[in-house]
Structure formats: structure tokens, C-alpha cells
Amino acid sequence: MYKYDEIDQAIVDQRVAQYRDQVRRFIAGELSDEEFRPLRLQNGLYIQRHAPMLRIAVPYGTLSSRQMHKLGDIAQHYDRGYGHFSTRQNLQLNWPKLEDTPDILAELATVQMHAIQTSGNCIRNITTDQFAGVAPDEVIDPRAVAEIIRQWSTFHPEFALLPRKFKIAVSGTKQDRAIVQAHDIGLEFYYDDQQKMAIKVWVGGGLGRTPILGSVVREHLEWQHILTYCEAVIRVYNLHGRRDNSFKARIKILVKALGIDEFRRQVDEEWQHLKDGPNTITEAELARVSQYFTAMPYENLPAHDAGFDSAIASNPAFAAWVKRCVHAHKQPGYRAVSLSLKPHGKAPGDITSEQMHVVADLAEKYSFGELRASHEQNLILTDVKLSDLYSVWEIARANGLATPNIGLLTDIICCPGGDFCSLANAKSIPIAEAIQMQFDNLDYLHDIGELELNISGCMNACGHHHVGHIGILGVDKDGSEWYQVTIGGKQGNDASLGTVIGRAFAAEEMPGVVQRLIEVYLRERTDEERFIDTVRRIGITPFKEHVYAKQEEAAHV
Amino acid sequence: MSNLIRNNAIVNDDEWITVTLPAGEEVVRKQAGKVVMFKLTGEQSCTPEQIxxxxxxxxxxxxxxxxxxxxxxxxLAPRLAKGELGIWLATHEVLENLIDAVDDINQLPIIAVFVERFADGRIFSIGTLLRTRYGYKNELRAFGDVLRDQLFFLKRCGYDSYLIRADRSAEEALASLQDFSQPYQGAVDETQPVWRRVQR
Incomplete structure (x- = not known):
């Protein structure tokens, strides 16, 4: 992974000093709430229901063991002994004290971490596939370019105060796992017919209040021009985005209003002046950063391991875990492992300090000292030998990190919701927990098969409910909490937004509603169909009828 | 004590007088239930009577x-010819209207950009465009809601003159021009990105 040199280190150290002074001035009353707000937000600090929330950047989801140990220590010392992995692959602390936050940042800086631009109206953390570098379907490892974009976007002076937040995702795989179509800019890497690295640029996607999938603004961009091209896009947005209305201030609204062709024309006009300028990436800089992302020093291993094969054959619990939590790898004899942060009945994405230390030790011992966070809010050991999987499983299981539910119904993506977030209209964690308990039978869960269920506590859509096969959105009706259900959303190359099935439900109805959706699927599915396939084939009507028919029966009893 | 910073120092001898439009009728507009804080780019904001x-x-x-x-x-042209006229625009005004309205942008000894609210980042693109696209070389001043925490960004976008909001100390603001010693990306003040400046 990328290692800071003295220049990178100076930037985070100077940021700590700058932020420490901003906090001091705020506490001293020299900065108003309004003036402090964008400053603290651009350092990841929210003022929440109970306490501030601090969002720590995990660039493109990559962490070292040392960093994970530090996060465990920070959560223990400055918080209540746990943290929460978010859908932007970042880590959130729910209970820090405002006056401690400069010290937390200083601690983070000692392990080359920060909270820069994890919130606010600026370019946010760059996200990518959690299996970058090891996925068998990867065409180009996008991490080096992601790091170059991270550096370029850090304190970019022209884009320090945009109309609204700005999210960039990069992907270099055949099967998109970074939801590039749901980002302000999505960069899809491929080799062009000259065998040169090129990028298809998506723009104007986003979930939130007005969910829109992105449009292709450029089919073919040579990699050297990524930064100048992004500058052209963001300059057009900075000057013309809807600053008059925060609900319409995202770039997607501008792209929609202008139409993609007119937007492209404006970007190209701007780009003519920037193209080949100093921010054009050089071969030398790409090579410098790429050296941090070369393949791990793998051993030459056979594709099979007898011990592993016999453990699978003799231990059904281990086999179930392997089926769901162990993923294919480029390198023979190695696998990637998902550590589920979705044990049934616990807040999705939460992890205790002790677990952080366990995960850090696992990475150190079995996976070259590195790990990843996924936007599905799980952790990944990317490079585990087949012969080590059983040991990893035993340790993970003993520490509540081996629920065999990755990709299944209970692997719920969920925002912090009304329990913590001051923006939320409704709680989301208790809904996730109730649904997990409803489907606590593992055999049943495995029979239902792959299903993505995403929950957001408000229309800002941090829980990505629009792209869940089943999406649940918390809404406020006359001061009480209700839940609207969508089905048919999907992430990936064939991304789609879900369709609302009808009127909203009360919290206690939700496990039953999901149960009824599943009943229709189990009744209608063909052998090879996943839930999403059945929805796409038969449409929402049968689901809707079954869910609301039961409702009406119940109402008449 | 002056609140003007120019070329990294507080100056007390500013001879420029900023001419303002007479107050017009302020219409409070709302969007989605909230008072509109930022004017749209290109929005007409004054009347012929005010002008x-x-x-x-x-x-x-x-x-x-x-x-x-x-x-x-x-x-006003004779004043410009004598070197006694600069022009200011607000962040929602269209920069190209200024460019089209003078023969040579460097005839202007000063251009000032008014930012009504500090969070309006259009000021950064306007400065950048003036310095890069349009080759403006003379004094470029930010005024209005100009606060120290935006100063480093303003400097990087080509501003060299800052009238700090009256209730804040320019002396304290001066320090923030040095917030970061080695920025990553090329911008106006330092055009080369770090990987072209330094052997990394």
C-alpha cells in the first residue's frame, strides 16, 4: 500500500496544527457556528444527536495492521470502545469529544492517516473495489491512480468549497463493484485497442434525494489526462451548480438540466485550456506510486491444498463459511477473505476495539499486514493462503467475525440512522437487527441465496437503499417513523434503481414485509434465479400483491 | 489599523475606493423552504435605476x-485611461462579461471579487480563470466575507490582495497564508504539481 514520504507527512501534520487552531478559536468564541461548520466538516467532524461524530478517511478502503491497531487504540481511549465502518469505506467514531478531536487527528497522523475531506462540500474519499489488486476479473488495478487522485484532490484550492459534496469512484474490473454509476464522477479503467490504459468517464450519478445513474461523458480518456479532465468537469460544476438550493446542488442536477451533450460540450471547452497542462500525470509519477501497489511476495503454491479440502469435507460450519466469505484470487493457492461485520442482531458495520486488534493481528499473520474495508461494511483480508484458511476461520469465529452471510440477506448495508445521525428521519439499525433475527436460520438464509438488502434512515441514502435488491428507506410521517420499501435495485454493470412497492410500513411490520417478499421469490424462482433476477423477470406486481394482500387480511381480522 | 493584506503584508496605504451600488429592494427568496443564500451564476442582481x-x-x-x-x-473610460479605474464583480456574475468589456484585461490595475458568503467557492474558479485563461497580471483582490480559513486557497487561486472582514484581525489572518508548505497539486501560485517540483 502507499507509504507517506516527508511531503505527505508534512501535509497531515500541518493539517493537524491548522485544525487544532480552528477548534481553539471555535471554543474561544472567535469562530461562529456557521464559520466553523465547513471547517470541521472538511475534517470529518459532525455534530450529532448525542455527541460529535468523527469520520476517519480510509483511502480506497485500504488499511495496514499498524493503522488498524491504532484505530482500535483510539476507539478505546477516546470513544466507547467501538467504531463503525461506513458505506464510503471510512471509519466513524460515534462518541468523541470535540476538544479531543485534534489529539485524535495527531494520533492518526503518526500512522499516516487523517480525516481530511471526509465530509463537507468538497471532493470526498475516493472509493474502489475492495478486491482491487487480487480480483480474478480485474483488468487494471486502479489503486495507484486512486492514490494520485487522492493527493490531487487533497486541499485542491479551486474546489475547496463546491456547491455540494463530490464523490469519485474508480473501478478496473469486468464486474463493477465500486458502483461507478452512482458517483459524481465514476472512472472505469480498461485497455483500449492500442493496449493502453484508458478510462470511461461517468458523470452525474448519485443516490440521495434524487437518485440518478450516471451518464458517460467520455468513452475514452487516456490515463495521463485524468486530473485535468476532472478539473474541467468540476470547474463547470463549481461555477454553474445550483448553489441556491442545497437539494438541487449535486452535479447530477446540473447534468440533467443541461443534458449530457451540452454538459460534455462545456467540459470539453474547458478542458481544451487545461489539457496537457502541469497536472497531466507523468509516466514517472505513475511509476513512483505504482511501486506501492505491486503484487505481494506470493509463494508458488498449488491450486489445491489437501488439508483445506479435507476440512471442507469434514466440517460443515467451515464449509458454509468458505462458501460465503472466501473469494477467488488471481494467485493460485490464495484466497481473499471477508470478515463479516454483520453478526445477526448487531449494528451492521460496527466493530469493537478488541475486534480491531484481532483483525489487525490476522492481517499481520496471514495477509501481508494489509486489509480492506468494503462499501458493504465488511473487512477483507486480501491474500490468505488456502492452508491458512482454517486457522483464520477459527480465530475469526471465536471473535464474532465469521458469520457466513456475505452476499446474503442479513449482510445488510445500513447507515447509522436515527440512533446517531441528526439528519435521519428514522432509525435504521433496529430494523436491520430485527430482519437479521427474523432470518437467523442459516440453512434458510443460504437457500434464499444472494440478496442485497440496504437500509437508509433518510433520503440522503448513505445506506444505498436505491441499489439494494430490497431497499428500505426511513421516512417521517407526522412525526413518526415509517419505512418505504423498494425492490429491483442493483449495483454493478447493469445497475438499476429500485421501484417503490407501495405505502410505507411501521417498524414492527418490517421483518414480516421482507418475509413476504421472500415468499414470493421462493414461490416464483427458477433454479438458477437470484432474488433480483426473479424481480426483473416477473416485475414488482406479484410482490406488491402478496405483501399488501396479507396486510389487508390482517386489517380485517 | 488596516484590514488589507497585499503581497503577504498588511498595508495601510490603500488608495482604492470601492464604489458600491445604492441599496436596492432585497427580495427574500426561498427554495425548498429555505432562504436562498447564494445567487445563481448569471442571475441579474441590480436594476438599471441602481446603476x-x-x-x-x-x-x-x-x-x-x-x-x-x-x-x-x-x-468612465477616461478614468481607466489614467490608470485610476479598477472593476469588481460578485461571485455570481459572469466573468466573460468582464473580459468582453475591456480591450485588454491588463489595462485594469486592479480587479476585485466580492464574496457575499465565505462558503461560495466560485471565487476560486474566477481567480484561477483570470490568472490562467485570461492572463491577468495586476492586483487581484478578494473582499466581502473574507476570512482567514479561506486565505490559503485564495492565494493558491491567484489572489494577492485580501480585505479581511472588518470584525476580524488581518494580522492573525496573515499567518494562514503559510498553512501548508508543500501542496500536492499545481494551481495558480505554484503551477507545478509536487511530483514535477520535487524528486520524490
Whole structure:
């Protein structure tokens, strides 16, 4: 992974000093709430229901063991002994004290971490596939370019105060796992017919209040021009985005209003002046950063391991875990492992300090000292030998990190919701927990098969409910909490937004509603169909009828 | 004590007088239930009556609003010829209207950009465009809601003159021009990104 040199280190150290002074001035009353707000937000600090929330950047989801140990220590010392992995692959602390936050940042800086631009109206953390570098379907490892974009976007002076937040995702795989179509800019890497690295640029996607999938603004961009091209896009947005209305201030609204062709024309006009300028990436800089992302020093291993094969054959619990939590790898004899942060009945994405230390030790011992966070809010050991999987499983299981539910119904993506977030209209964690308990039978869960269920506590859509096969959105009706259900959303190359099935439900109805959706699927599915396939084939009507028919029966009893 | 910073120092001898439009009717607009804080780019923000009624001091160096220059050019041209006229525009005004309205942008000894609210980042693109696209070389001033925490960004976007909001200390603000020693990306003040400046 990328290692800071003295220049990178100076930037985070100077940021700590700058932020420490901003906090001091705020506490001293020299900065108003309004003036402090964008400053603290651009350092990841929210003022929440109970306490501030601090969002720590995990660039493109990559962490070292040392960093994970530090996060465990920070959560223990400055918080209540746990943290929460978010859908932007970042880590959130729910209970820090405002006056401690400069010290937390200083601690983070000692392990080359920060909270820069994890919130606010600026370019946010760059996200990518959690299996970058090891996925068998990867065409180009996008991490080096992601790091170059991270550096370029850090304190970019022209884009320090945009109309609204700005999210960039990069992907270099055949099967998109970074939801590039749901980002302000999505960069899809491929080799062009000259065998040169090129990028298809998506723009104007986003979930939130007005969910829109992105449009292709450029089919073919040579990699050297990524930064100048992004500058052209963001300059057009900075000057013309809807600053008059925060609900319409995202770039997607501008792209929609202008139409993609007119937007492209404006970007190209701007780009003519920037193209080949100093921010054009050089071969030398790409090579410098790429050296941090070369393949791990793998051993030459056979594709099979007898011990592993016999453990699978003799231990059904281990086999179930392997089926769901162990993923294919480029390198023979190695696998990637998902550590589920979705044990049934616990807040999705939460992890205790002790677990952080366990995960850090696992990475150190079995996976070259590195790990990843996924936007599905799980952790990944990317490079585990087949012969080590059983040991990893035993340790993970003993520490509540081996629920065999990755990709299944209970692997719920969920925002912090009304329990913590001051923006939320409704709680989301208790809904996730109730649904997990409803489907606590593992055999049943495995029979239902792959299903993505995403929950957001408000229309800002941090829980990505629009792209869940089943999406649940918390809404406020006359001061009480209700839940609207969508089905048919999907992430990936064939991304789609879900369709609302009808009127909203009360919290206690939700496990039953999901149960009824599943009943229709189990009744209608063909052998090879996943839930999403059945929805796409038969449409929402049968689901809707079954869910609301039961409702009406119940109402008449 | 002056609140003007120019070329990294507080200056007390600013001879420029900023001419403002007479107050017009402020219409409070709402969008989605919230008061609109930022005008849209290109939005008309003053009336012909306001422009006509703008009082121009008879002598001295003046910075006039772009809208006044556009309408009263004939009357003001001699002042420009004498080097006594600069132009200011607000962040929602279209920069190209200024570019089109002068023969040579470097005839202007000063251009000032008014930011009504510090969170309006259009000021950064306007500065960048003036310095890069349009080759403007003279004084570029930020005024209005100009606060120390935005100063480093303003500097990087080509501003060299900052009128700090009256209730804040320019002396303290001065320090923030040095917040970061080695920025990553190329911008106006330092055009080369770090990987072209330094052997990393």
C-alpha cells in the first residue's frame, strides 16, 4: 500500500496544527457556528444527536495492521470502545469529544492517516473495489491512480468549497463493484485497442434525494489526462451548480438540466485550456506510486491444498463459511477473505476495539499486514493462503467475525440512522437487527441465496437503499417513523434503481414485509434465479400483491 | 489599523475606493423552504435605476461594479485611461462579461471579487480563470466575507490582495497564508504539481 514520504507527512501534520487552531478559536468564541461548520466538516467532524461524530478517511478502503491497531487504540481511549465502518469505506467514531478531536487527528497522523475531506462540500474519499489488486476479473488495478487522485484532490484550492459534496469512484474490473454509476464522477479503467490504459468517464450519478445513474461523458480518456479532465468537469460544476438550493446542488442536477451533450460540450471547452497542462500525470509519477501497489511476495503454491479440502469435507460450519466469505484470487493457492461485520442482531458495520486488534493481528499473520474495508461494511483480508484458511476461520469465529452471510440477506448495508445521525428521519439499525433475527436460520438464509438488502434512515441514502435488491428507506410521517420499501435495485454493470412497492410500513411490520417478499421469490424462482433476477423477470406486481394482500387480511381480522 | 493584506503584508496605504451600488429592494427568496443564500451564476442582481444612481467619486482611484462599467463605459473610460479605474464583480456574475468589456484585461490595475458568503467557492474558479485563461497580471483582490480559513486557497487561486472582514484581525489572518508548505497539486501560485517540483 502507499507509504507517506516527508511531503505527505508534512501535509497531515500541518493539517493537524491548522485544525487544532480552528477548534481553539471555535471554543474561544472567535469562530461562529456557521464559520466553523465547513471547517470541521472538511475534517470529518459532525455534530450529532448525542455527541460529535468523527469520520476517519480510509483511502480506497485500504488499511495496514499498524493503522488498524491504532484505530482500535483510539476507539478505546477516546470513544466507547467501538467504531463503525461506513458505506464510503471510512471509519466513524460515534462518541468523541470535540476538544479531543485534534489529539485524535495527531494520533492518526503518526500512522499516516487523517480525516481530511471526509465530509463537507468538497471532493470526498475516493472509493474502489475492495478486491482491487487480487480480483480474478480485474483488468487494471486502479489503486495507484486512486492514490494520485487522492493527493490531487487533497486541499485542491479551486474546489475547496463546491456547491455540494463530490464523490469519485474508480473501478478496473469486468464486474463493477465500486458502483461507478452512482458517483459524481465514476472512472472505469480498461485497455483500449492500442493496449493502453484508458478510462470511461461517468458523470452525474448519485443516490440521495434524487437518485440518478450516471451518464458517460467520455468513452475514452487516456490515463495521463485524468486530473485535468476532472478539473474541467468540476470547474463547470463549481461555477454553474445550483448553489441556491442545497437539494438541487449535486452535479447530477446540473447534468440533467443541461443534458449530457451540452454538459460534455462545456467540459470539453474547458478542458481544451487545461489539457496537457502541469497536472497531466507523468509516466514517472505513475511509476513512483505504482511501486506501492505491486503484487505481494506470493509463494508458488498449488491450486489445491489437501488439508483445506479435507476440512471442507469434514466440517460443515467451515464449509458454509468458505462458501460465503472466501473469494477467488488471481494467485493460485490464495484466497481473499471477508470478515463479516454483520453478526445477526448487531449494528451492521460496527466493530469493537478488541475486534480491531484481532483483525489487525490476522492481517499481520496471514495477509501481508494489509486489509480492506468494503462499501458493504465488511473487512477483507486480501491474500490468505488456502492452508491458512482454517486457522483464520477459527480465530475469526471465536471473535464474532465469521458469520457466513456475505452476499446474503442479513449482510445488510445500513447507515447509522436515527440512533446517531441528526439528519435521519428514522432509525435504521433496529430494523436491520430485527430482519437479521427474523432470518437467523442459516440453512434458510443460504437457500434464499444472494440478496442485497440496504437500509437508509433518510433520503440522503448513505445506506444505498436505491441499489439494494430490497431497499428500505426511513421516512417521517407526522412525526413518526415509517419505512418505504423498494425492490429491483442493483449495483454493478447493469445497475438499476429500485421501484417503490407501495405505502410505507411501521417498524414492527418490517421483518414480516421482507418475509413476504421472500415468499414470493421462493414461490416464483427458477433454479438458477437470484432474488433480483426473479424481480426483473416477473416485475414488482406479484410482490406488491402478496405483501399488501396479507396486510389487508390482517386489517380485517 | 488596516484590514488589507497585499503581497503577504498588511498595508495601510490603500488608495482604492470601492464604489458600491445604492441599496436596492432585497427580495427574500426561498427554495425548498429555505432562504436562498447564494445567487445563481448569471442571475441579474441590480436594476438599471441602481446603476444610474451609483455615485462615482469625482477624483481618486476607484473600483467600480462590473454592472456599472458595462452601462456607463463612456463616462468612465477616461478614468481607466489614467490608470485610476479598477472593476469588481460578485461571485455570481459572469466573468466573460468582464473580459468582453475591456480591450485588454491588463489595462485594469486592479480587479476585485466580492464574496457575499465565505462558503461560495466560485471565487476560486474566477481567480484561477483570470490568472490562467485570461492572463491577468495586476492586483487581484478578494473582499466581502473574507476570512482567514479561506486565505490559503485564495492565494493558491491567484489572489494577492485580501480585505479581511472588518470584525476580524488581518494580522492573525496573515499567518494562514503559510498553512501548508508543500501542496500536492499545481494551481495558480505554484503551477507545478509536487511530483514535477520535487524528486520524490
Amino acid at each position: 444610474a444612481a451609483t455615485v462615482i467619486p469625482a477624483s481618486g482611484k476607484i473600483i467600480v461594479p462590473l454592472s456599472v462599467w458595462l452601462v456607463r463605459k463612456d463616462e
